[in-house]
Amino acid sequence: MSDATTTLPAVRIGADGRRRVDARAVLRLAAPLMVTNAIQAALNLTDTWFIGRISTEAVAAMGSIYWLMTAVIFLLGGVGFAVQSFVSQAYGGGRRVRAAQAAWNGIWAGLACWPLFALVAWSGVALLRPFSLDPSIQGLAIAYWEPRMYGAVLGTLGWAMMSFFNGIGATRITLMVAVVTLLANIPANHYFMSELGYGMAGAAYGTNAAQALGLLVGAAFFLGPRYAGRYRTRLVWRPTPSIIRRQLAVGLPVGVTYAADVLGVALMQMMVTQVGNVGAAATQVVMMLTSLAYMPTLGLASAGTTVVGQAIGAGDRDWAAQIGTFVTRCCAGLMLGMALLLLLLSPWLLPGFLAGGDASAGEAIALALLLLWPAAAYQFFDGLYFGSSFALRATGDTAMPARTALLLSWLFFLPLAHTLVFTAEQAWVPGLPQAGLGALGGWIALMAYAMLLGTLMYRRWRSERWRRIDLWGR
Numbered sequence: 001m002s003d004a005t006t007t008l009p010a011v012r013i014g015a016d017g018r019r020r021v022d023a024r025a026v027l028r029l030a031a032p033l034m035v036t037n038a039i040q041a042a043l044n045l046t047d048t049w050f051i052g053r054i055s056t057e058a059v060a061a062m063g064s065i066y067w068l069m070t071a072v073i074f075l076l077g078g079v080g081f082a083v084q085s086f087v088s089q090a091y092g093g094g095r096r097v098r099a100a101q102a103a104w105n106g107i108w109a110g111l112a113c114w115p116l117f118a119l120v121a122w123s124g125v126a127l128l129r130p131f132s133l134d135p136s137i138q139g140l141a142i143a144y145w146e147p148r149m150y151g152a153v154l155g156t157l158g159w160a161m162m163s164f165f166n167g168i169g170a171t172r173i174t175l176m177v178a179v180v181t182l183l184a185n186i187p188a189n190h191y192f193m194s195e196l197g198y199g200m201a202g203a204a205y206g207t208n209a210a211q212a213l214g215l216l217v218g219a220a221f222f223l224g225p226r227y228a229g230r231y232r233t234r235l236v237w238r239p240t241p242s243i244i245r246r247q248l249a250v251g252l253p254v255g256v257t258y259a260a261d262v263l264g265v266a267l268m269q270m271m272v273t274q275v276g277n278v279g280a281a282a283t284q285v286v287m288m289l290t291s292l293a294y295m296p297t298l299g300l301a302s303a304g305t306t307v308v309g310q311a312i313g314a315g316d317r318d319w320a321a322q323i324g325t326f327v328t329r330c331c332a333g334l335m336l337g338m339a340l341l342l343l344l345l346s347p348w349l350l351p352g353f354l355a356g357g358d359a360s361a362g363e364a365i366a367l368a369l370l371l372l373w374p375a376a377a378y379q380f381f382d383g384l385y386f387g388s389s390f391a392l393r394a395t396g397d398t399a400m401p402a403r404t405a406l407l408l409s410w411l412f413f414l415p416l417a418h419t420l421v422f423t424a425e426q427a428w429v430p431g432l433p434q435a436g437l438g439a440l441g442g443w444i445a446l447m448a449y450a451m452l453l454g455t456l457m458y459r460r461w462r463s464e465r466w467r468r469i470d471l472w473g474r
Contacts, residue, residue, distance in 0.1 A: 007314045009092070009169075009307040010323060019319065021326045026303060032175035033166065033299030039178040040295050043185055043210075047203050048288045049352070050189045051144075056281045056360045058200060061140035063284030064133055064273040067266030069145065071259040072120050073152050078255020079109040080159030082247040085394050087167025088306045089471055092313025098472075099168060100231040101243060103222070106160030108239040109247060114153040121149030131270045137277070143200040151208030154215055161218045166306055168231075173221050181214035250471070253402035254393055260402070264409035264449070268417040268442045275426060278360050279439030282368035286443075289349060290375050293338035297331050297383055301390035304328065308394035317467050320395070324461060328387030332454075335383035339376035346372050371439060374447040381454030388454075388461040395466035404456055413449035417442050 010025035051058045083106035090099040120127075124145040128138055158177075165173045188209045192202030221227065228234045269287075273280035304327035311320035350365045389401055418427065420441025424434045435441055 007092070007094075008316055008319050009310040009314075011319065019322075021323050023326075026307065026323075026327065026330075029169055029171055029306060030300045030303035032171040033302045034296040035299070036171075036175045036178040037295035037297075037299040037302075038292070039175075039182045040291075043182050043207070044291055045288050046182070046185055046189065047207060048284070050193055050206075051200065051203055054140075054199060056364060057136055057277060058140050059284050060273060060277045060280035061137045061200065062144060063269055063280045063287070064131070064137060065128070065141045065145055065266075066284065066287065067262045067269055068127070069148060069152075069266075071263035071266055072117075072149065073155055074262060075255045075259035076113045076116050076120075076152070077110065077156035077159055078253070078258075079113075079244075079247050079251035080106055080156045080163060081254045081393065082106065082251030083160045083163035084167045084302070084305050085250055085309050085396060085471060086243075086247060087164050088309025088394060089313035091168045092310030093315070095313075096231045097236060099164065100227075100233045101236045101240060102167075102247070103160060103164035103233070104237050105240055105243045106163065106247060106251075107157055109244050109251075110153060110156035110160050113156055117149055117152045121146045124149070132274060133270075134277070137273065137280075140200050144204045146204075147201050148204035148207065151204070151211070154208060154211040158211060158215050158218065161215065161222055164222065165218075166302055167309065169306060169310075171303070173218070177214045177218045180217050181210045184213045185210035246472070250393070250396050250398050253398035256402040257389065257398065257405045260406040260409045261453070264413045264417075265446065267414055268421070268446060271417060271421040271428075272439045272442045275421060275438045278364045278367060281360070281364040282371055283439050283442065285350060285364070286368050286371045286375055289342060289346065289372070290379070293335050293342060293379050294382055294386065296338070297335050297386050298390075300327065300334060301331050301386040304331070304387055305390045305394040308391045312395060312471070321464055321467075324387075324391035324394070328384060328391060328458065328461065331387035332380050332383035335379040335386075339379035343372060343376050367439060371443045374440075374443040378447040378450035378454075381451040384454035384458040385450070388457040391461055392457075392466060396469040396471040397460075397466035400465075401457060401460060404460070405453060408449060408453050408456075412452070413445055416448060417445035420445050 010022045010029070012020050012022040014020045048059065048062065051062050083102055086102035087099040090096070090102060124142050128141060133141065162174045162177060165171065185206060188206035189203055190206075192198050192205040192209075194202075196202060198205060222233055269280070269283055272283050304324055307327070308320045308324045311317070311323060346369060350368050392398065392401055415432075418429060419433055420435045420437050421439070422428070422434050423436035426436075427434055437444070
């Protein structure tokens with residue numbers, strides 16, 4: 001066995017002498033990240049559960065801004081995603097100090113985004129005004145929006161720091177930080193919402209406080225003696241403009257990709273909210289439940305970023321192509337299995353997320369059971385999308401995926417959702433054909449969009465055009 005082979009991630013030699021993907025090694029790397037992302041899903045569900053204790057209107061308000069808020073966080077936090085690509089390639093090439101530099105520069109770039117987050121927080125009323133939300137819904141939405149946006153930079157800093165640990169394969173630390181954040185979120189929500197009486201705003205304050213604690217735990221490891229000795233994390237903290245520029249070149253398109261995706265979903269959810277509170281509440285709960293499928297898959301896809309990046313850093317792009325395809329197919333299979341499980345368990349899960357005494361709760365639950373069918377239908381293609389896009393991120397091929405997601409979201413998904421959701425009287429754009437299917441129409445449009453996006457992203461990965469990219473500019 002050559003030295004090059006022994007440094008490659010997740011490789012084993014079969015009886016025929018050929019290289020095979022060591023599925024157990026991939027699973028050991030991915031398992032903590034899958035649990036981490038399942039915890040993130042639980043974090044979202046915790047917020048939804050606490051807000052559901054207020055009223056169905058409160059859940060609908062959360063639904064009206066959830067994806068818009070997520071789009072902003074992804075767009076401004078894209079540089080945090082890029083850190084893992086740089087760290088994994090540096091680690092695969094044996095450049096430990098460079099890996100720490102990538103993390104620090106991601107942190108500096110994230111801090112520079114805080115004024116933009118503050119501007120978005122201040123602009124909440126103006127951003128929601130075009131959607132003509134019911135005044136009570138908009139008031140509740142703004143109560144959550146403003147404090148959450150002011151604290152959203154904590155997520156960007158957390159992504160940058162956790163991307164360092166993911167890139168070097170220390171995924172158990174990422175899991176530990178996620179556990180601390182989840183455990184802190186429950187009492188923090190209770191304290192701010194109930195003890196201090198902040199209601200919707202209290203849920204945002206609680207999430208911010210929990211993320212701040214998680215960030216401190218991650219920093220303690222990052223600057224602790226183990227990593228300070230091996231990676232010089234205490235010595236390479238100064239910003240390096242050349243590294244920041246390269247990270248922005250990779251990270252901003254990643255942010256655009258996911259922002260375009262989730263902003264399209266946000267606008268679809270706005271359409272559903274305008275049609276009625278029942279559809280909005282049902283849509284929000286289904287969104288939270290489907291996160292149980294895609295959050296663990298994001299963990300597996302993130303492991304794909306690590307192993308693909310490490311293989312490229314080790315100088316073997318053939319192995320990067322093989323292991324990236326393996327992980328992508330595993331992502332698709334996992335989401336398919338989770339979709340089937342969700343369909344089986346949904347009758348028992350759904351009633352727990354809407355206030356039992358609310359007159360609209362029964363109607364919202366019945367509608368949510370219907371919406372789960374188109375939601376489940378596209379999960380396999382979402383797996384292709386996640387696996388392929390995370391593998392492409394490791395290579396630095398992020399600009400074309402960003403353009404693809406942007407064009408599909410705005411020129412295909414949103415017009416289709418507008419046509420299927422609204423009646424002619426409700427339409428934002430007059431003169432278009434309208435089916436008036438309400439929330440069901442929105443989910444059918446989302447199903448078609450996810451199937452097309454997943455297929456195109458997988459084809460981009462398999463084209464292997466990323467082989468020509470030199471991420472570090474060496």
